[in-house]
Amino acid sequence: MTDTTVLLGHGSGGQMMKRLIDEMFLEAFGNPALNEGNDAGVAPLGAGADGEAGSAPVRIAMSTDSFVVTPQFFPGGNIGRLAVCGTVNDVATSGARVRYLSCGFILEEGYPMDKLRTICQSMADTAREAGVAIITGDTKVVERGGADGVYINTAGVGELPAGAELSGSNCRPGDKVLVSGTLGDHGIAIMSQREGLAFAAPIESDAAPLNHLIAAVMEAAPHVRCFRDPTRGGLASTLNEFAAASNVEIEISEEALPVRDAVRGACEMLGYDVLQVANEGKMVAVVPPEEADAALAAMRASRYGENAAVIGEILPLAEDASPRVRVRTPWGSARVLDMLVGEQLPRIC
Amino acid sequence: MNAPASTAAEEPLAPGTASASVPSPSAAPHAAPDLAAFRDPSRARELIAAINRTVEAAGRPINLMEVCGTHTVSIGRYGFRSVMPDGLKLLSGPGCPVCVTANADIDHAIALARMDGALIATFGDMVRVPGSTSSLAAEKAAGHDVRIVYSPLDALDLAAENPERQVIFMGVGFETTTPAIAACILEAEARDLPNFSVFSAHKMTPPALKAIADDPETRIDGFILPGHVSTITGLAPYRFLTEQYRTPGVVTGFEPVDILASVEWLCRMVARGEARIENAYQRGVSADGNPVARALVEQVFEPVDAAWRGLGTLPQSGLAIRPAFARFDAQARFEVPVEPTREPAGCRCGDVLRGALAPNRCPLFGRACTPEHPVGPCMVSTEGSCAAYFRYREEA
Numbered sequence: 001m002t003d004t005t006v007l008l009g010h011g012s013g014g015q016m017m018k019r020l021i022d023e024m025f026l027e028a029f030g031n032p033a034l035n036e037g038n039d040a041g042v043a044p045l046g047a048g049a050d051g052e053a054g055s056a057p058v059r060i061a062m063s064t065d066s067f068v069v070t071p072q073f074f075p076g077g078n079i080g081r082l083a084v085c086g087t088v089n090d091v092a093t094s095g096a097r098v099r100y101l102s103c104g105f106i107l108e109e110g111y112p113m114d115k116l117r118t119i120c121q122s123m124a125d126t127a128r129e130a131g132v133a134i135i136t137g138d139t140k141v142v143e144r145g146g147a148d149g150v151y152i153n154t155a156g157v158g159e160l161p162a163g164a165e166l167s168g169s170n171c172r173p174g175d176k177v178l179v180s181g182t183l184g185d186h187g188i189a190i191m192s193q194r195e196g197l198a199f200a201a202p203i204e205s206d207a208a209p210l211n212h213l214i215a216a217v218m219e220a221a222p223h224v225r226c227f228r229d230p231t232r233g234g235l236a237s238t239l240n241e242f243a244a245a246s247n248v249e250i251e252i253s254e255e256a257l258p259v260r261d262a263v264r265g266a267c268e269m270l271g272y273d274v275l276q277v278a279n280e281g282k283m284v285a286v287v288p289p290e291e292a293d294a295a296l297a298a299m300r301a302s303r304y305g306e307n308a309a310v311i312g313e314i315l316p317l318a319e320d321a322s323p324r325v326r327v328r329t330p331w332g333s334a335r336v337l338d339m340l341v342g343e344q345l346p347r348i349c
Numbered sequence: 350m351n352a353p354a355s356t357a358a359e360e361p362l363a364p365g366t367a368s369a370s371v372p373s374p375s376a377a378p379h380a381a382p383d384l385a386a387f388r389d390p391s392r393a394r395e396l397i398a399a400i401n402r403t404v405e406a407a408g409r410p411i412n413l414m415e416v417c418g419t420h421t422v423s424i425g426r427y428g429f430r431s432v433m434p435d436g437l438k439l440l441s442g443p444g445c446p447v448c449v450t451a452n453a454d455i456d457h458a459i460a461l462a463r464m465d466g467a468l469i470a471t472f473g474d475m476v477r478v479p480g481s482t483s484s485l486a487a488e489k490a491a492g493h494d495v496r497i498v499y500s501p502l503d504a505l506d507l508a509a510e511n512p513e514r515q516v517i518f519m520g521v522g523f524e525t526t527t528p529a530i531a532a533c534i535l536e537a538e539a540r541d542l543p544n545f546s547v548f549s550a551h552k553m554t555p556p557a558l559k560a561i562a563d564d565p566e567t568r569i570d571g572f573i574l575p576g577h578v579s580t581i582t583g584l585a586p587y588r589f590l591t592e593q594y595r596t597p598g599v600v601t602g603f604e605p606v607d608i609l610a611s612v613e614w615l616c617r618m619v620a621r622g623e624a625r626i627e628n629a630y631q632r633g634v635s636a637d638g639n640p641v642a643r644a645l646v647e648q649v650f651e652p653v654d655a656a657w658r659g660l661g662t663l664p665q666s667g668l669a670i671r672p673a674f675a676r677f678d679a680q681a682r683f684e685v686p687v688e689p690t691r692e693p694a695g696c697r698c699g700d701v702l703r704g705a706l707a708p709n710r711c712p713l714f715g716r717a718c719t720p721e722h723p724v725g726p727c728m729v730s731t732e733g734s735c736a737a738y739f740r741y742r743e744e745a
Contacts, residue, residue, distance in 0.1 A: 002722060005490045015721050195499065255390075271731060273426075324742070330390035331397065331605065333428030336742035341720035 013232025014340030040094040061096035064155035076204030080119035084126040087156040092211035093227040096158030104138040104153040130209035170225035171246035173316040176292035181307040187277035208281030213302040220298035221291035234276040243323035252312030387604030396609035407620035417575035418445035418732025425741035440704040441734035451656040455480035460685040470504035471519035474730040481691040501533040508545035525577040528642035531649035546679040556666035571615035572598040583638025602630040659699030698725035708738040
């Protein structure tokens, strides 16, 4: 690490955070499940987990996520809904059936109970919708000023079906890239709420549990390569991670990207690239070309997937070239799509 | 608003004939502009083809320079360099206000941030720019109060909310930004805020254009002139380019068709040996600009010689707060120890800002200097040419 102190940019989901993870956390904790670099770690459990003969271990997927979003209430959701969706989606990207969540609260002295009750109700409703149970938790209260209202950590576990081997390193030339709906809604909803910006059409966060959508795509496209939810760092981070993990080039078409007009306008006004803006209810999937139509139909038939689209394709890497993501413009030129650098907007989830 | 869109989009191919039919921007001041025609892919493809034909017919290399950071970013984002003919170079000039801010000014702001009770408010990119040994971001991480604001008025509110702090707005920017800062200082006076001041590192565009035109190392055949700046200045301050240097310029907007149309128009003028200042952004810019905004700036600021990164000290190119408003002038109010200026070793931002060096030809580019660990300001600011070249992996 060349940095001597933690900067806000280290939490942005972009290059600085990747470097912190690679050079600090992987350095300290590295193991095969973690090193895969997927949103959920996959590991064996139970009889046979340590390689004993004669038993097939259960494979579990596990993930955790902490939520520090400000404001805690925003158009389309609140920190509680976000805390359930974020972890459910991270576990589900592995292909696992998400079963159980834990939930840790860090509360600031003086936080209103009625707000906390609303947050808990949202968590309960969202967990019910996702079909998961919150089976353990923890509560800490810190003195006023020691936290900003409420922080929530959730962890989740799920069970992997036999044969599910999803990973960002599975992408192959010819595969199609799908996204389950419009991009940038969450980031812009938070931004407009925080900065008091009013747009002609209200922009709502897309926070949603996508485990059912993922299950539908897995059934329709049994050879799906991988899923990832493009949260902080947006689609740009997700696709760059896939390109690097699979050692390929990814080309997406600007015209094919689903983006709401209001979000596009807000991004232009604020100087953001919508491809680097956070989503909390969207899923990116890479599928083999022959299963792309079925995967798209399954997404569109699912709740939260009506605006799904095929947005690009995996290309082979030219000799001596580095993995990269390119955006093809409607007028035939192309640009490279990089990961977000530095901080765009802190505390977005 | 369909009419201005379609006519303006076609206009540059027939300059001088269609402009009379373009309604003035004031015709429908409250209608949201319909930008579809300026994003029309088939129109963009036609212009790209026309540019290729014109440059080939010109039979000589053409160097154009854009002097607006938003144009720099747009050209990268639209991927235009990948479809321009070999004989045409699009160079980036000193259009990023953060980038042209001299190291000494950044060190001065850092010194102010270290002052007891100070709260520095500034635009986001300014915070990450390295000074001689520190940056405002590093000062913030070290516990000093540095806030990012989106408008100078936010800094005014900070002053009202924190009467025990000295709120200093670090102001950088060109003609588009300064009217708002001037209004802010007048507002501070009206609200009688004793704890608000501005560190003015504001600059004016025409002196930088003159410095580039005078530079024997950079041979610019035509300028893509800024859209936002020109809404304030109008066209008159650019006339010297044609009168003294026989160099054409076209003011344009930020949509794909805007930029391609200005490039096409400039190439055509260069090929024919013509030098005029033209306006391809009639929906945003009138010939006279915005006299009200200029009067506001005139009331609060006075022109002074100013140091620019890369261009040196240019006469009457900066804006200082007039003595009548000295109580809002951070430079006049606070004596702080500013460290001796040290330029970063090997950094060639100065040459990049003059258009004498393409960003990707700097030896540090992409190696010692990346957006994550920038050595110079052109790699920090989102509008900096190095950051744009790096982000879009452009080659020149």
